[in-house]
Amino acid sequence: MRPEDSLPARASRHVLLKEVGAEGALRMARLSALVIGAGGVGCPAALCLAEAGVRKITLIDADVVEESNLARQILHTPARLGMNKARSACLALQAVNPDTELEAVETWADAEAIARHAQGADIILDCSDNFATRHAANRAALALGRPLVTVSAIRMSLQVAFFDFSRPDAACYACTFPEDDEADVKASQVGVLAPVTGIAGMIAAGEVLKWAAGMPSLAGSMLLLDTLSWQMQRLALARDPACPVCGRR
Ligand SMILES: [Zn+2]
Numbered sequence: 001m002r003p004e005d006s007l008p009a010r011a012s013r014h015v016l017l018k019e020v021g022a023e024g025a026l027r028m029a030r031l032s033a034l035v036i037g038a039g040g041v042g043c044p045a046a047l048c049l050a051e052a053g054v055r056k057i058t059l060i061d062a063d064v065v066e067e068s069n070l071a072r073q074i075l076h077t078p079a080r081l082g083m084n085k086a087r088s089a090c091l092a093l094q095a096v097n098p099d100t101e102l103e104a105v106e107t108w109a110d111a112e113a114i115a116r117h118a119q120g121a122d123i124i125l126d127c128s129d130n131f132a133t134r135h136a137a138n139r140a141a142l143a144l145g146r147p148l149v150t151v152s153a154i155r156m157s158l159q160v161a162f163f164d165f166s167r168p169d170a171a172c173y174a175c176t177f178p179e180d181d182e183a184d185v186k187a188s189q190v191g192v193l194a195p196v197t198g199i200a201g202m203i204a205a206g207e208v209l210k211w212a213a214g215m216p217s218l219a220g221s222m223l224l225l226d227t228l229s230w231q232m233q234r235l236a237l238a239r240d241p242a243c244p245v246c247g248r249r
Contacts, residue, residue, distance in 0.1 A: 024213030155187075
């Protein structure tokens with residue numbers, strides 16, 4: 001049997017890509033991803049992964065769906081107002097792809113919860129909206145040696161950073177954004193253009209799929225995109241030897 005014969009029809013356009021092929025599509029189909037946050041960024045990221053047919057998606061979120069979320073959190077509906085966001089997102093994802101195993105974790109994404117649920121995941125996708133969670137995800141991913149994609153969207157801009165902790169010399173999130181930095185600006189305070197969260201989530205999911213297929217990815221770098229000026233920058237993530245989180249590895 002050829003490798004592509006065991007793949008569902010939804011993988012067919014990926015198989016055609018010479019950079020992916022049947023082997024890459026099989027690796028995508030075996031992927032298990034932990035998605036932190038079922039909000040503006042986490043919804044489109046998880047949607048893209050489920051549509052692509054990954055094996056498992058675990059979603060962590062303690063929040064409930066509110067009316068103000070509906071402009072951009074594309075997996076939630078008015079009928080699910082008040083429902084936990086991870087559960088609401090999994091209901092939508094199940095309809096999109098019944099073959100992807102889904103797990104809703106209805107707790108706060110603190111360090112312990114992230115570390116516990118990251119154990120069985122191949123990659124961590126941090127779509128949270130605050131520094132505390134990003135740093136907790138960073139510490140958990142670093143400790144487990146799991147790759148971490150950190151995504152944020154604010155106003156008209158987005159940021160996607162890929163830390164590949166399978167490499168011993170990888171920089172960590174705290175090398176660039178120190179844990180004691182108090183400049184945490186949230187979309188809930190300054191606003192965000194709804195599609196920018198969607199673009200951010202889709203870029204991040206694309207990086208996860210590329211990484212799974214063994215293609216070149218953003219690993220080791222950070223993408224900054226301003227959708228007002230359409231200026232884009234890709235910056236190398238430099239390791240800080242004095243970083244209190246990863247410096248003494
Ligand atoms: Zn570091």
